[in-house]
Every structure is written in structure tokens, then in C-alpha cells.
Amino acid sequence: xxxxxxxPEPLPSQFRPAxxxxxxxxxxVERGYFTADPHSAKPPFSLVIPPPNVTGSLHIGHALEQSxxxxxxxxxxxxxxxxxxxxxxxxxxxxxxxxxERHLAETxxxxxxxxPRAEFIEKSWVWKERYGGQILAQMRRxxxxxxxxxxxxxxxxxxxxxxxxxxxxxxxxxxxxxxERIINWCPRDLTALSDIEVDHAEEPGELVSIRYGDGxxxxxVATTRAETMLGDTAVVVHPDDERYRHLxxxxxxxxxxxxxxxxxxxxxxxxxxxxxxxKVTPAHDPNDFEIGRRHGLPALTIMNExxxxxxPGPFAGLDRLEARYSVVAALREDGRIxxxxxxxxxxxxxxxxxxxxVEPRLSLQWWVRVETLxxxxxxxxxxxxxxxxxxxxxxxxxxxxxxxxxWCISRQLWWGHRIPVWYSPDGDDxxxxxxxxxxxxxxxxxxxxxxxxxxxxxxFSTLGWPADxxxxxxxxxxxxxxxxxxxxxxxxxxxxxxxxxxMDGAVPFETVVLHGLVRDSSxxxxxxxxxxxxxxxxxxxxxxxxxxxLSLLQGANPGADQAINEExxxxxxxxxxxxxxxxxxxxxxxxxxxGELPGAGALTGADAWIVxxxxxxxxxxxxxxxxxxxxxxxxxxxHFAWDEVCDWYLELxxxxxxxxxxxxxxxxxxxxxxxxxLRLLHPLIPFVTETLWTALTGGxxxxxxxxxxxxxxxxxxxxxxxxxxxxxxxxEVRRFRSDQGLRPSQRVPxxxxxxxxxxxxxxxxxxxxxxxxxxxxxxxxxxxxxxxxEFDLSGAIDIAAERTxxxxxxxxxxxxxxxxxxxxxxxxxxxxxxxAVVAKVRERVATAEADLERVRAALAALxxx
RNA sequence: GGGCGCGUAGCUCAGUGGGAGAGCGCUCGCUUCACACGCGAGAAGUCGCAAGUUCAAUCCUUGCCGUGCCCACCA
Numbered sequence: 001x002x003x004x005x006x007x008p009e010p011l012p013s014q015f016r017p018a019x020x021x022x023x024x025x026x027x028x029v030e031r032g033y034f035t036a037d038p039h040s041a042k043p044p045f046s047l048v049i050p051p052p053n054v055t056g057s058l059h060i061g062h063a064l065e066q067s068x069x070x071x072x073x074x075x076x077x078x079x080x081x082x083x084x085x086x087x088x089x090x091x092x093x094x095x096x097x098x099x100x101e102r103h104l105a106e107t108x109x110x111x112x113x114x115x116p117r118a119e120f121i122e123k124s125w126v127w128k129e130r131y132g133g134q135i136l137a138q139m140r141r142x143x144x145x146x147x148x149x150x151x152x153x154x155x156x157x158x159x160x161x162x163x164x165x166x167x168x169x170x171x172x173x174x175x176x177x178x179x180e181r182i183i184n185w186c187p188r189d190l191t192a193l194s195d196i197e198v199d200h201a202e203e204p205g206e207l208v209s210i211r212y213g214d215g216x217x218x219x220x221v222a223t224t225r226a227e228t229m230l231g232d233t234a235v236v237v238h239p240d241d242e243r244y245r246h247l248x249x250x251x252x253x254x255x256x257x258x259x260x261x262x263x264x265x266x267x268x269x270x271x272x273x274x275x276x277x278x279k280v281t282p283a284h285d286p287n288d289f290e291i292g293r294r295h296g297l298p299a300l301t302i303m304n305e306x307x308x309x310x311x312p313g314p315f316a317g318l319d320r321l322e323a324r325y326s327v328v329a330a331l332r333e334d335g336r337i338x339x340x341x342x343x344x345x346x347x348x349x350x351x352x353x354x355x356x357x358v359e360p361r362l363s364l365q366w367w368v369r370v371e372t373l374x375x376x377x378x379x380x381x382x383x384x385x386x387x388x389x390x391x392x393x394x395x396x397x398x399x400x401x402x403x404x405x406x407w408c409i410s411r412q413l414w415w416g417h418r419i420p421v422w423y424s425p426d427g428d429d430x431x432x433x434x435x436x437x438x439x440x441x442x443x444x445x446x447x448x449x450x451x452x453x454x455x456x457x458x459x460f461s462t463l464g465w466p467a468d469x470x471x472x473x474x475x476x477x478x479x480x481x482x483x484x485x486x487x488x489x490x491x492x493x494x495x496x497x498x499x500x501x502x503m504d505g506a507v508p509f510e511t512v513v514l515h516g517l518v519r520d521s522s523x524x525x526x527x528x529x530x531x532x533x534x535x536x537x538x539x540x541x542x543x544x545x546x547x548x549x550l551s552l553l554q555g556a557n558p559g560a561d562q563a564i565n566e567e568x569x570x571x572x573x574x575x576x577x578x579x580x581x582x583x584x585x586x587x588x589x590x591x592x593x594x595g596e597l598p599g600a601g602a603l604t605g606a607d608a609w610i611v612x613x614x615x616x617x618x619x620x621x622x623x624x625x626x627x628x629x630x631x632x633x634x635x636x637x638x639h640f641a642w643d644e645v646c647d648w649y650l651e652l653x654x655x656x657x658x659x660x661x662x663x664x665x666x667x668x669x670x671x672x673x674x675x676x677x678l679r680l681l682h683p684l685i686p687f688v689t690e691t692l693w694t695a696l697t698g699g700x701x702x703x704x705x706x707x708x709x710x711x712x713x714x715x716x717x718x719x720x721x722x723x724x725x726x727x728x729x730x731x732e733v734r735r736f737r738s739d740q741g742l743r744p745s746q747r748v749p750x751x752x753x754x755x756x757x758x759x760x761x762x763x764x765x766x767x768x769x770x771x772x773x774x775x776x777x778x779x780x781x782x783x784x785x786x787x788x789x790e791f792d793l794s795g796a797i798d799i800a801a802e803r804t805x806x807x808x809x810x811x812x813x814x815x816x817x818x819x820x821x822x823x824x825x826x827x828x829x830x831x832x833x834x835x836a837v838v839a840k841v842r843e844r845v846a847t848a849e850a851d852l853e854r855v856r857a858a859l860a861a862l863x864x865x
Numbered sequence: 866g867g868g869c870g871c872g873u874a875g876c877u878c879a880g881u882g883g884g885a886g887a888g889c890g891c892u893c894g895c896u897u898c899a900c901a902c903g904c905g906a907g908a909a910g911u912c913g914c915a916a917g918u919u920c921a922a923u924c925c926u927u928g929c930c931g932u933g934c935c936c937a938c939c940a
Contacts, residue, residue, distance in 0.1 A: 013900085207940085223940060236940095269940080278940045287940075346939055395869070399936065489935090521877075523933095554888080555878075560870095561933090563877050567889055574902040585899030631879075635887070650899075731906095738906040744895050767897075816884085823883085828920035837883055837921090844884070 011587065011695055015580040017544025021687045025140055033077075033703045034145045036084035038470045045081035046475035047073065047509070048459050049146065050483045050491065051154060053092035054128045055099055058138040060518045060526070060564060061484065063536040064556060066144050067549040067684075068515060068630060069482045073145055074683035075625060076479075078707035084475050086462050087139065087146035089132050091155040093416035093451035094197070098189060098353045100124050100415070117414050124415045128153075138537060143545050143686045145703070150471070152462040154454040155417070161434040162461035163454050164420045166502055171421075171431040175369045175501075176409070178421075178429070182289040183408050185361035186351040187307035187320075191412040192365050194450055195405070196489055199352045204343030208328055209275060211336045212261075213252035219244065219263060220338050222274035224346055225284075226331070227323040229254065230311040231302035232261055234280040236291055239265035241276050255336050256327065257313070266291050283362040299362055307359045320359065366410040366419060366447070370497065374404040377496035380507050386496070387511045389628050390558040393485055400489045401496070409450045416448030456494035459508035466502075481509040485516060485559055513628045514559045518552065521565035539569050546685035547573035553684055554638075556630035575638060576688045579681070582646050583674055583692040589657050591670035593697045598665055600714055605761065606652035607662075607669040608719035613644055614673055618710035621680055634684060641677055648727065649673070655764045671696065676708040725787075726758040732783045733766050739805055740798055749775060753788040780861035782854040799862055806862075810855045817848035 028034065036046075047069060052062055069085060077083045100123060101112050112120060132153070139146065152159060170176040184193040209222045212235060219235055232254055237244040244263070251260040268291055269278050282292030282299035292299055302311035307320040314330070315323045331337050349358040378401045380386050381394065388394045410419060421431050422438040423445070432438050454461070459481070463472040477499075483492060492512060499508030519525055520532040527533065539548045550572035555562035603611060617640045624633045653670060656662040675697055682689040682702045693702035742748060750768040752759045762768070771792060781789045820841045823829050830838055 014902090221940070225940090274940065280940090285940080287938090392870085396935070399868070403936075486935095523877075557879075560878090565877075565889085568877085570902075571888065574900095577902045578900065581900035581903085583899085588899070635879080639887085646900085647904085654898090734905060735907090738894070741894075743897095744905065745897055820884090823921085826920065829883095830920085832920045833883075840883075 011580070011584045011692075013584070015544075015576055015688055015691070017546065017576075017687060018541065020691055021141070021143070021545055024687055024690055025143055028145065028701070028703055029148060031701070033701065034083075034085070034147050035149055036147050036471075036475070037082055038474045040082040042080055042082040044084065044474050044479075045073070045076040046084040046086070046478045047480050047482065048086045048462055048478055049088060050481075050487065051088045051090035051152075051455065051458060052135050053095050054089050054132045054135065055092050055095045056131055057134050058142075058536065060534050060536045060552070062138075063142060063548060064515060064518050064552040064562075065482055065484065066139065066142055067552050068513070068556060068628070070142070070144050070549075070686070071553065071630065071683040072480060072482070072513075072625075072628075074686065074703065075707060077145070077703070078679065078682070078705060080706070083145075084150070084471075085144075085146045086150050086152065086475075087136075087144070087148065088152035088458075088462060089128075089135060089154070090455055091128065091153065091416065091451065093411060093413055093448060094189065094191065094193075094353050095451070096124060096127060097413050097415040100127050103127070112414070120414050128155075141537065141540055141545060142549065145686075150462070154451075154458070158464065159454060159457070159461045160417055162457050162465055163417045163449065164432075164434045165466045166457060166498060167420050167449075167453075168431045168433045169502070170368065175373065176366060176431075177369060178364060178366050180362060180364045181367075181408075182283075182286040182360045183363050183365055184349065184358045185305070185363065186354065186356050187305065187359050188354050188356040189351060189413070190305055192361075192363060192408055192410060193351060193358060194408050194452075197352045198349040198358050200347045200349050202345055203348045205346050205348065206328075206340060206342040207274075207344040207346075208331075208337055208341075209339040210255065210279075210331055211338050212255060212279070217247065217250060217252060219247060219252060219277050220275045221277045221279040222339075223279055224344060225324065226327045227309065227315070227320055228281040228284045228302070229279060229327065230257065230309065230313070230315065230323075231281045231283050231300040232279045233282060233292065233297045233300060234261050234295065235263045235277055236266040236269055236280055236295075237263065237277050238269040238271040239267065241269075241271045243271075244277060255334060256330055264295050266294065285360050289360075289362065301362055303359065303361075305361075365408050366421075366445075368407040368409055368497075370404045370407055373497040373501055374401050374493075376500045376505070377401050377493060380496060380500060386507050386509065389511060389513045393488070393514050393559050396485065396488060397493070401493050404493070407450075407494075409453050410445075410447040411450055412446075413448050416451060417454055419445040419447050419449060421445045452490055452494055455491055456498040457502070459495055459499055460503055476503065477507050478509045480511045480513055482513045482515065485514040488514065515556060516559055516561035519561055519563050521563050521567075523561070523563050534564065534566075539566070543569050543573040544576065544687065546576050546688050550575065550634060550685050553630040554634040557632075558628055575642065576685060578642055578646060579678075579688060579692060582641075582650060583678070583696055585650060586670045586674050587696060589653075589670065590663075590667045591674060591696065592667050593671040593675050595668060597668055597672050600716055603665060603669065603716075603719070604662065605656065605719070605757065606649055606723060607656070607665055608716050609723040610645065610649040610673050611669060611714055612716040612719050613640065614676055614708075615710050615712070615714040618676070618680065618708050619712075622710065637677075637681055637684070641681070645673060645677060648723070651765055652723075652761055655761050678702060679705055679708050722758060726755070726761055729755060729758075729762055729783050729787050729789070730765050732781060733762070733768070733789060736781055736802075737766070739801055749792045751775065751790040753790075755787045780858060782857055786850075786854075803859065803862060806855050806859050810852065810859070813848050813851040813855060817845055817852065820845045820848065 049069065050065065052058060073083050073085045104110055104123065167176060184195065184198045186193055205224045207222055207224050208226055209220050210229065211218050211220050213219060221235055223229065235252060237248065247263045248265045251262050254261050268287065269276065280288045280291050280297065282289045282297055283301040289299065302309060303320060304310050309315045309318045309320065309323045315326055318326060328337065350356065351358055378398060381388060381397060388397055421429050422442040423429050424442050459478050460472060460476050463469060463475055465472055495508045517525065524530065524532060536548055547569050551564065551568040554568065554572065555564065617636060620636055621633055624636065653666050656666040678689045678693040679702060690702050693699065693705070699705060747767050747769045749771045751771045755762055775792045823841050824845065
């Protein structure tokens with residue numbers, strides 16, 4: 001840095017995000033801008049962060065989600081609300097436990113069961129501190145205006161009390177129960193999983209057909225899981241299936257064992273599939289379990305929790321996949337394999353955390369009875385008490401909530417909320433609340449709760465529930481929830497279930513704003529295996545947080561996935577630089593926010609125009625915020641700032657700034673427009689706007705500045721029309737100059753007719769000088785406004801090029817006239833089309849005729865040659 | 866199998882029953898006194914295909930093709 005202390009420039013020549021973002025953020029936090037005040041007279045506006053899992057670091061999707069929330073809350077704050085954006089993290093029970101186990105295996109070579117439970121949990125807390133801290137640091141880098149004084153964690157004391165309280169309430173209401181059913185079991189993580197923690201994938205397997213029994217009493221069944229036959233307790237056929245009618249009620253010998261099993265009839269069977277006969281393994285298949293229950297069949301468990309065969313015999317001790325191979329081999333040897341289809345493509349469920357093939361397992365677990373809760377959750381949305389944005393995603397919500405099955409909430413894990421049920425030595429069970437003490441000698445259930453159980457309480461547990469706190473009364477229901485559509489089922493639905501239940505029918509949030517997934521530049525899903533994952537922090541380091549935020553919001557169409565690419569971020573960074581230079585120019589030229597802005601009638605030319613445009617834009621931005629249309633908000637402000645303010649207004653201001661009479665008004669308008677523009681952009685790009693706004697206005701912080709108000713009285717149609725006419729002339733002449741190969745710097749003499757007060761502006765923008773002595777007309781240009789411009793090109797004009805271009809214009813105008821005249825000639829059109837449409841077509845014919853006129857005149861004015 | 870969505874410029878995406886748009890990329894020109902992370906000019910699309918409704922279809926309806934997602938089932 002070689003800048004001298006007397007450097008007259010109020011701003012350095014370039015914005016350096018890395019140097020200013022950190023200090024700016026810490027100042028905002030220290031000054032308490034983000035701290036909610038329940039005693040404030042302002043209206044409350046609240047939202048809770050979807051708590052990131054403490055499994056690692058933030059990804060680009062978090063950056064998008066938090067950019068949206070930050071924009072929403074910063075604007076709400078500027079609009080005069082008492083804003084609470086509550087931050088926190090989720091303990092992510094199975095997610096973290098899996099990672100900790102993996103970490104311990106790598107570092108200490110030990111498994112989970114090599115540690116006492118308490119020690120394992122201790123190690124998990126160490127993990128939480130490490131990665132949780134990383135996540136919080138990333139949120140600060142992004143600029144999240146969260147209330148750090150209210151940060152929560154799903155496993156902290158208060159939230160644990162909330163979990164225990166609602167568990168007991170549900171238990172007492174008979175909405176939580178314990179039952180033995182088939183659940184999804186991960187043989188590696190050794191825990192039950194809910195349906196949505198299982199990912200299904202089409203995979204090649206085998207379908208083998210096996211003959212059970214012999215001779216006339218035999219029946220052929222097909223299976224993809226031959227090893228489960230060891231636990232078969234029946235064969236079922238469809239009751240109407242003529243092929244097997246004679247066998248129903250008889251028994252058949254189960255191969256490889258000495259057991260006789262019944263052949264039964266059940267509606268579940270599809271006679272058209274396979275042989276129409278199904279083997280039934282009630283302990284290892286959910287459908288078979290239901291069949292078994294209907295017919296009172298025994299359920300034989302033939303595997304242990306690690307999916308190793310326990311059924312006595314030659315297969316005992318084999319893993320399920322080894323057993324499958326061995327069982328088929330043994331059957332083949334017995335001549336019982338009738339058919340084999342391999343590969344056979346079918347859907348296989350995998351543990352969403354460790355990818356192990358899940359094993360349906362008969363198991364005693366805790367369940368939430370969802371029927372009544374789900375009905376209330378559906379009603380709340382149907383009745384409009386909760387609004388889903390975009391509305392097009394509401395069917396997804398209903399599809400889920402209306403087909404919800406009871407929720408398995410117990411997990412055979414250690415990291416999480418332990419189930420608050422105790423058992424007496426006699427085996428009785430009872431649930432105890434946070435302030436109750438179980439009788440001596442009773443022991444607590446070993447299992448913990450599904451991580452989503454505590455997440456479901458997040459909108460009110462974080463505010464102090466079950467205590468009747470000031471925060472809870474003021475900030476519940478929360479105003480808006482921002483989250484990905486992919487989490488609708490996991491989280492949003494469950495918050496609805498529990499929120500309505502715990503809060504006596506009060507919804508957890510008034511609006512759900514759903515965003516899509518951030519994908520790579522060609523629209524592919526980001527994944528570690530593809531190697532196309534981008535780390536938002538790397539981009540923040542290189543281009544600044546504002547650039548990353550803006551590039552993400554620029555693509556954020558409601559509920560839709562978006563592609564992201566480094567080039568997008570570069571473009572967003574460039575926009576920040578543009579703003580920087582525009583503000584720098586304004587300040588170097590005495591832009592001011594002091595004093596009253598001259599009234600609408602007192603402004604002239606470009607000053608009146610840009611103020612008018614500003615107020616239109618403010619109104620449009622407000623309307624777009626109401627629908628959370630971030631991509632459109634960015635588009636609108638981007639083009640207003642770049643095209644209108646920078647490309648046109650600043651250039652026109654250069655003219656008036658040189659005029660002693662007009663300069664003062666322009667300095668004030670410059671200050672006014674940039675002040676408002678920076679406020680409008682602040683929720684999107686907080687750092688650069690803060691730097692520029694404080695420099696421009698001398699104000700304390702744009703964070704606490706007022707959001708601009710659109711004033712219809714400031715809209716000046718006359719001023720807009722005048723500048724539009726000027727723009728038409730300037731564009732036309734620029735095209736002429738470019739076609740003619742005239743250097744931008746070359747000053748060209750020209751004579752105007754018909755442009756009036758804007759002539760000086762046009763001359764300045766176009767570098768046209770007054771005609772001097774000996775001005776000889778060599779070319780004339782007329783424009784749509786009836787303006788005529790004559791050039792003295794001293795023979796330098798490329799007449800052939802100009803003639804070609806004019807011929808092209810002529811053809812376009814002729815076509816335009818023909819097309820629209822034809823419409824007017826169509827009686828059906830003039831009779832049935834709305835008057836406004838007909839009038840518009842008439843106008844287009846008139847415009848085309850005028851264009852024809854001027855192009856012909858221009859052609860005629862061309863010198864021969 | 867059920868449901869939802871998408872197919873618009875080279876790429877990523879907006880959009881509307883009545884004149885096809887943006888960003889990036891591309892071409893040409895420019896050290897024009899805020900900015901080359903810039904300025905100016907320009908090229909580029911049978912709006913997936915077909916039929917229908919309509920005075921009028923990129924937009925509405927139906928079918929087809931392609932593509933993505935969600936749910937269920939897959940013995």
C-alpha cells in the first residue's frame with residue numbers, strides 16, 4: 001500500500017472482501033444488531049435455522065439456504081421488525097455415531113462395544129465440539145445474522161427436557177407404544193431404522209424357483225432370498241387360483257429341514273407373478289409378517305442381529321449372503337431348483353448412513369401412533385394456516401402426510417436422547433418426566449430416540465418449551481421456515497405433527513419456503529463419488545461471501561434445483577466491483593444524502609427519470625419478496641443497478657455535474673439513488689453494501705437502516721418517456737457509428753433536429769460536436785421519435801455498408817407492417833380480439849409505417865455511390 | 866405400478882393466449898477522465914414431435930418421444 005494520508009479518494013480503487021468481511025461481521029455481532037429483544041415495541045419476526053448436523057462442515061446447499069434466510073431476516077429487520085433468527089445444530093444421532101465409530105476404528109482400532117457407553121458418549125461430545133465449531137465459523141464467514149445469544153443444540157439440557165416431556169405426554173395419551181414388528185435393521189450399525197432412513201436401489205440379484213414337497217403334493221415357490229426358506233412357516237396361494245385349490249389346507253415338506261408347513265390361501269398373493277405361490281417367512285419379511293399374523297403362523301427368527309444364520313444345521317454361522325449361495329447349492333444338489341434367473345433386477349434397501357443392505361427384522365421397538373397427528377398436520381395446510389411456497393410442492397406434502405405409517409422411534413444406539421422409560425425388576429414399564437424420579441431398582445430403556453424426534457420439536461423446544469417463556473410466547477409460531485424440498489418428509493412433516501400436538505393446535509410456522517438442490521454446472525447432483533462437490537468456503541476465500549451469496553440467490557427459483565459454477569461466482573463478484581466503482585464515482589463527484597430531495601416536479605432530465613425508476617423498482621422488489629422469488633429479485637436489482645444506474649444514469653450525470661446550475665440536484669439524486677440501491681441490495685450482499693453505504697452516507701450501519709419505501713408519487717411518466725426517447729436516439733447513433741467503424745474516441749460533427757432539451761446529453765454520450773465551418777451533409781439519420789441527425793463525415797462514410805443496413809431495416813419494417821395489416825384485415829380478429837389487442841396492432845402498423853418513412857428518407861439522403 | 870415435474874440461444878435457466886428473454890460463452894471495435902472484474906456494437910433459437918381448441922398457441926387439451934424426481938411394490 002503506497003497510498004498517502006492525503007489521498008483524496010474516499011474509497012480505495014478496489015474492494016477486498018477478505019480484508020473487511022471478518023471485522024464487519026464481528027462488529028455487527030458486538031453491537032447486538034442480531035439480538036432479538038422480546039421487550040421491543042416492534043412486531044416480532046422469527047425463524048429457526050434448520051439445524052445443520054454436526055457431522056462435518058457446511059456444503060453449498062447450506063450456503064444457499066442460509067443466504068435465503070439471511071436475506072429474509074435482514075430485510076425484515078430493516079422494515080422495522082424485532083427479528084429472531086435462532087441458530088443451532090442437530091446431534092444427528094446415527095450420523096454422528098457412525099462417523100465417531102469409523103474415527104475410533106481408524107485411530108484406536110476399536111469398535112463401539114470396546115468402550116463403556118459413557119466413554120463412547122464422551123468421545124462423541126469431543127467430536128461435536130470440533131465439528132460444531134467448524135460449522136459455526138462457516139456461518140460467520142457467510143455473514144449469517146443469527147442471534148448467537150440464543151444458540152441451541154438438540155442434545156443440550158433444555159432440549160433434552162423438551163424431548164422427555166413430549167415423550168411422556170404422548171405415552172400418557174397412548175400415542176407412543178411398544179410393539180414387536182418387522183423393522184428395517186442395519187446389521188452393521190446394529191440398530192433399527194425408520195422407513196425413510198432406507199435408500200432403495202435397483203440391483204441385480206437372483207430369482208430362484210424351488211420345489212417344496214414331492215409328487216402331486218409339491219408346489220414351486222420363487223424367491224430372491226433363498227436363505228430365508230430356513231424360516232418359512234407356510235406357503236400361500238391366491239384363494240381363487242384353480243391351480244392350487246386342491247393343495248390349500250394340506251401340508252408340504254420344507255426342503256433341507258424336517259419341518260412340515262401348511263399351504264394356505266391369502267388375498268395378498270398375485271397369481272400372475274412367478275408361480276403364484278409364495279413362501280412365507282414371517283420373521284424376515286414385512287409382507288410375510290402380515291400374512292403370518294392373519295393366519296396365526298409362528299415367526300421363526302433364523303438370523304442374529306449381524307445377519308448371521310442361527311438356525312441349527314449346516315448353515316448356522318454363515319453370513320446371510322454366504323448362506324444364500326450355500327442354500328441354493330444344497331437345493332440344487334437335491335434337485336429342487338426348478339428355475340434360476342440371474343441376474344434378476346430388483347429393488348434392494350440400504351442403510352442411508354453406511355450403505356449396508358438392510359435386513360427386515362422382527363423386533364420389539366417403540367412407535368409413534370401417527371394417525372390423529374397426521375390428520376391435524378394435513379388439515380393445517382389444507383386450511384391455509386400453514387402456507388407452502390411454492391404451492392406446486394404442496395401435493396408432495398399431502399402425498400406424504402396422508403400415507404404416513406406409524407413411526408419407529410427407537411434406535412439401538414448410544415448417541416442421542418435416551419428413551420425415558422424405566423422397567424421394574426418384574427418387567428413392568430413406566431414413563432417418567434424430567435422432574436420425576438423412577439423408583440429405586442428400576443432400569444432405564446437402553447435405546448435412544450430417532451434423531452428426528454428431537455428435530456421435530458425444534459421450533460418450540462429452542463424457545464424454552466415446555467417452560468412458558470417470554471421467547472416462546474413472543475416468537476412462536478415462527479414466521480417462516482426455509483428448507484429444502486428433500487427434507488419435507490424427514491423434518492417438516494414431523495415438526496407439524498409435534499408442533500400442533502405440543503402447542504395446542506398452534507402451527508410451528510406460518511409459511512414454509514422450499515428451495516431446491518444445488519447441482520454442478522451441468523445440472524448433476526453433487527456427490528463425493530462424482531468428485532463434483534464444491535466447498536463454498538473456497539469460493540468465499542477467493543471471491544468473497546457476497547459473491548457466493550449472490551450467485552446462489554441468482555439461481556434460486558422457488559422449489560427448483562439450480563446449477564452453480566465458478567463462473568457464476570465470478571460474475572457476482574464483478575457486480576460487487578461495479579457497485580464499488582459506481583459509489584466511488586459518486587463520492588468523487590460530491591454525491592450527498594444531506595438535505596431534502598427536490599420534489600418530483602423540481603427534478604429534470606435524467607435525475608427525474610432515475611428517481612422514478614427507483615421507486616418502481618422498490619415496489620417490484622417488495623412484491624417479489626412476498627413470494628420469495630430470489631432469482632427474480634437479484635435479476636431486477638442487477639439490471640437496475642448495472643444497466644440503468646451505471647450505464648445510463650452515471651453517464652448522463654457526468655453532463656449535469658459539469659453544469660453549475662444542475663450539479664447540486666444531481667449530487668443529491670446520486671446520493672439518494674445509491675443510498676436506496678445499497679439498502680435494497682444489503683440483504684443479498686451485506687458486506688460490500690455495508691462498506692459502501694457507511695462511506696457514502698456516514699451512517700452507523702446499513703444493517704439497521706430503514707428499508708426503502710416505494711412512493712407512487714415519485715413515478716414520473718414524462719421523465720421516463722423523455723429518457724426513453726433519448727436512449728432510442730443514442731442507440732441508433734451508436735449502431736451507426738459502430739457500423740461505420742468510427743472510433744469511440746473520434747469526435748464527429750453533427751447537426752440535430754427535434755431532440756429538444758436532450759440534445760446536450762446525446763452529444764455528450766455520442767461524442768458529437770457542433771458543426772463548424774464548411775459543414776457538408778454527407779449522411780442523415782432519423783429515428784423513431786422523429787429526430788433527425790446529420791453528419792459531416794468528410795467522405796469517410798462507408799455508403800455501401802450503410803445502404804446494406806438500411807435495406808435490412810426496410811425489410812424488417814415492411815414485414816412488420818404486412819403481418820399486422822393482415823391481422824387487421826381478418827374480420828374474425830377485429831371482431832373477437834380484445835379492443836386493447838386490436839389497438840396495439842393498429843399502433844404497430846402505424847409505427848412500421850413511420851419506420852418505413854424514416855428509413856426511406858435516410859436512404860434518399862445517402863450520397864450516391 | 867401410482868404421482869409430480871421438465872424439454873425455450875452453445876451452456877445454465879427465466880417467461881407469456883396477441884411483438885422470443887437473461888447471465889455466461891461467442892464475433893467485431895475500444896487504454897472514452899468510476900470500473901478491462903470494464904465500455905460500445907453484433908451474431909445466434911422450426912420455444913421436443915404430432916394432432917386438437919381458439920380470430921390467434923412457445924403458453925391451454927390429448928397423444929407420442931426424451932429426461933429427472935418422489936412414493937409403493939417387486940415372493
